[in-house]
Amino acid sequence: MITLIGKKLAKEGQEFVFIGPAPECESCRFKSSCIGNLEKNRKYVITEVRDNEQKCPIHADDAVVPVEVERASINILTDSKSIFEGSTFTYKAPNCDETCEFHDLCFPDGLIENDKCIVLENNGKHKECKKGLNLNNLTLGFVV
DSSP: OEEEEEGGGOOTTOEEEEOOOOGGGGGOTTHHHHTTTOOTTEEEEEEEEOOOOEEOTTSGGGEEEEEEEEEOOEEEEEOOSSOOTTOEEEOOOOOOOOOOTTHHHHSOTTOOTTOEEEEEEEEEEEOOOTTOOOEEEEEEEEOO
8 A cells, every 4th residue: 555654764664653643634635645544553564665755744854755555564472372374363462461571572563452363474482471471472464
């Protein structure tokens, strides 16, 4: 899908989480092509940068460029059973209130409760859970 992004951020492979529109976006003539296709709290990756710079008051250099994006893969630690590459499952946030250095992998940005996911890569067991959970380190894509 096509969206607009700040000129300084527009690099192939750049990932971002869309946190929602700025108030200035409401009256912008580019609103539908810029944020119209993006879902709030989703993680995207830029796959192609295009020319045709436009003015935008909320970005550095007051400029945006069109980019092609797709949903980014997400790395996660999960205790889901029967995990293998190519399998699908529905994401359920873990029942954990621990604060540790792995929190962002157990509750990753861009992944929402009940998302249908596909395991792109099983990176093996994770052995450092404070709660003693048997966790798998996975790279996920999305089933649309």
